[in-house]
Amino acid sequence: MVFIVKKKINGKDYYYLRQSIRKKGKVVSKCLAYLGKTRNEAERKAKEIIGNMKKNQTLLSKNLNSNKIDSENKKDNNRTNDKTSKPKELNFKQVKISVEDIASFCKRKGFVYQSAEIYGGFSGFWDFGNLGVELKNNIKKEWWRYHVFSRQDIQGIDGSIITHPKVWKASGHVDNFSDVFVVCKKCKKPGKVDKSEIGKVKCPHCNGEYDFENAKEFMLMFKTTVGEDETAYLRPETAQLIFINFKSVFENCRGKLPFGIAQVGKAFRNEIAPRDFLFRSREFEQMEIEYFIAPKQKCPYEIPDEEILVYSAEMQEKNQKPVKMKFKDALDKGIFKKDWHAYWLAIEFLWFKNLGVNPDNFRIRQHKKDELAHYSSDCWDLEYKFPFGWKELEGIADRSNYDLSQHEKFSKKDLRIFDEKTKQKILPEVICEPSLGVERTFLVFLFDSYSKNEKGDVVLRLHPKIAPIKAAVFPIVKKPEFEELAEKVFKELKKEWNVVYDKAGSIGRRYARNDEIGTPFCITIDGDSIKNNDVTIRERDSTKQIRVKISELKEILRKLINQEISFEKAGKKI
Ligand code: GAP
Numbered sequence: 001m002v003f004i005v006k007k008k009i010n011g012k013d014y015y016y017l018r019q020s021i022r023k024k025g026k027v028v029s030k031c032l033a034y035l036g037k038t039r040n041e042a043e044r045k046a047k048e049i050i051g052n053m054k055k056n057q058t059l060l061s062k063n064l065n066s067n068k069i070d071s072e073n074k075k076d077n078n079r080t081n082d083k084t085s086k087p088k089e090l091n092f093k094q095v096k097i098s099v100e101d102i103a104s105f106c107k108r109k110g111f112v113y114q115s116a117e118i119y120g121g122f123s124g125f126w127d128f129g130n131l132g133v134e135l136k137n138n139i140k141k142e143w144w145r146y147h148v149f150s151r152q153d154i155q156g157i158d159g160s161i162i163t164h165p166k167v168w169k170a171s172g173h174v175d176n177f178s179d180v181f182v183v184c185k186k187c188k189k190p191g192k193v194d195k196s197e198i199g200k201v202k203c204p205h206c207n208g209e210y211d212f213e214n215a216k217e218f219m220l221m222f223k224t225t226v227g228e229d230e231t232a233y234l235r236p237e238t239a240q241l242i243f244i245n246f247k248s249v250f251e252n253c254r255g256k257l258p259f260g261i262a263q264v265g266k267a268f269r270n271e272i273a274p275r276d277f278l279f280r281s282r283e284f285e286q287m288e289i290e291y292f293i294a295p296k297q298k299c300p301y302e303i304p305d306e307e308i309l310v311y312s313a314e315m316q317e318k319n320q321k322p323v324k325m326k327f328k329d330a331l332d333k334g335i336f337k338k339d340w341h342a343y344w345l346a347i348e349f350l351w352f353k354n355l356g357v358n359p360d361n362f363r364i365r366q367h368k369k370d371e372l373a374h375y376s377s378d379c380w381d382l383e384y385k386f387p388f389g390w391k392e393l394e395g396i397a398d399r400s401n402y403d404l405s406q407h408e409k410f411s412k413k414d415l416r417i418f419d420e421k422t423k424q425k426i427l428p429e430v431i432c433e434p435s436l437g438v439e440r441t442f443l444v445f446l447f448d449s450y451s452k453n454e455k456g457d458v459v460l461r462l463h464p465k466i467a468p469i470k471a472a473v474f475p476i477v478k479k480p481e482f483e484e485l486a487e488k489v490f491k492e493l494k495k496e497w498n499v500v501y502d503k504a505g506s507i508g509r510r511y512a513r514n515d516e517i518g519t520p521f522c523i524t525i526d527g528d529s530i531k532n533n534d535v536t537i538r539e540r541d542s543t544k545q546i547r548v549k550i551s552e553l554k555e556i557l558r559k560l561i562n563q564e565i566s567f568e569k570a571g572k573k574i
Contacts, residue, residue, distance in 0.1 A: 017049055106132065114126065126281060171240050181215065187206040192218070196370055218270070219270070242290040289432075307325055308324065341398070341432060356463040362384060375397070404428065467519060468518065521557065536574060
């Protein structure tokens with residue numbers, strides 16, 4: 001039996017979902033979920049959870065009866081192109097969760113807090129907790145590994161956040177990087193519109209007229225003062241630091257075109273209306289590449305054989321639906337103007353796919369002419385199906401030589417480089433600028449991995465490479481010989497990974513606690529471990545267990561995290 005209970009804590013009401021079951025003649029009751037602070041919210045969430053439990057139950061009994069993998073799980077098994085055999089995942093269900101609920105999950109579990117909450121919060125600013133910082137760091141590390149370490153044509157830099165104000169004059173941000181702030185005459189809600197929309201659009205909330213007469217232009221860059229009175233700006237994109245350092249980096253690396261420079265770092269935008277949790281913030285991080293080529297240079301790389309929903313500007317203008325096709329075919333059909341866009345979009349999509357996301361939640365959309373930024377002649381976004389709609393996750397713009405020529409003009413410096421092939425000095429073009437927000441990526445991994453098992457417990461099925469905690473170590477019972485050995489194993493693993501030690505509660509409870517925050521492996525020291533110097537490893541996604549020697553544990557764990565070995569082949573099956 002499942003029911004809602006209200007608890008009063010410090011004078012405030014909190015609602016929970018509890019379940020009572022009869023076990024060996026006794027009624028055992030356990031808390032299934034926190035439901036919020038109001039009766040209405042609690043009833044809505046309870047309905048959703050009970051619905052999911054029922055669906056999971058049906059799914060489970062179907063699986064048990066037919067012993068077949070249902071279509072849902074077929075989809076799950078196709079989620080990665082990893083060659084290692086994945087265990088059957090019969091009992092999981094990806095759960096659709098609202099942005100409000102993911103925000104509350106993140107707060108409860110220590111991923112993300114509203115910044116300065118004790119002072120009432122600060123809109124558009126977020127603080128990352130002990131799990132959030134690990135997930136964020138792992139995302140950045142994996143991005144760097146894929147884009148910089150594993151390629152020969154890309155090098156990294158780390159530029160300053162506040163730089164010479166002329167950089168932003170030259171880039172066009174001082175003159176163009178603004179929104180127009182308006183208030184609806186009818187519902188009085190504030191809104192932002194693009195300059196091109198003045199006089200043309202209505203309030204999206206009530207369809208009322210905007211008060212365009214009193215519209216105010218709103219500069220999106222944050223101003224600050226350097227020294228006594230010099231005005232400077234916090235960078236609104238990391239890209240400009242790449243342009244102003246391009247020539248030095250290229251020459252120091254003895255670069256050859258095509259050549260990319262990568263950077264990961266903070267960017268700041270004074271957004272009029274920050275919203276959707278981390279999605280639109282005022283302080284965020286970008287992972288950007290400026291990819292330089294000689295004018296008209298063709299793409300020498302093979303385009304990955306992947307397919308995705310494609311939504312060109314023409315399809316949008318003709319009110320057509322996006323079409324699923326291979327990147328290569330879209331190029332052959334002339335949907336991409338240049339081979340480079342097909343290549344970079346496929347490479348970026350593949351990064352997400354290799355980290356285990358559901359490819360069906362991705363599509364690429366070309367900017368219509370009136371959407372293009374002032375520096376861009378063509379731009380495609382990699383979009384994700386967020387709970388609040390298809391939204392930009394990553395922009396990939398063709399910036400031509402706009403930025404380098406602007407900086408030449410404003411600095412009066414020659415930014416051309418010597419091209420070995422043509423034996424001439426040339427000003428390279430940025431053919432593609434893959435620009436991805438860390439926070440949006442963070443959201444994608446959370447939404448995509450948020451699942452429930454057949455008991456209705458949350459399991460965050462993050463790829464082991466990005467999971468905040470790689471393993472949890474448990475002594476099976478609280479006895480000195482078990483605890484001593486468990487602590488020894490824990491300390492050894494801790495030298496290399498973020499690992500936790502947990503001896504509180506039943507083993508089942510400890511598994512559930514770790515499943516909920518995405519820990520891929522749980523290591524237990526049991527009675528046999530004391531005799532044989534070995535441990536059990538339990539895999540989050542299959543809940544299967546293997547036994548391995550402690551002397552081999554580190555090497556096996558490394559292979560499991562990197563998915564270089566299948567779980568079942570990593571040790572002796574239990
Ligand atoms: N250098 C190009 C550039 O900055 P952009 O489309 O303005 O292009 C690139 O931003 C990416 O940065 C976006 O696709 C998004 O992932 C992230 N981003 C932009 N504004 C953001 C905001 N206010 N909050 C969170 N992420 C943001």
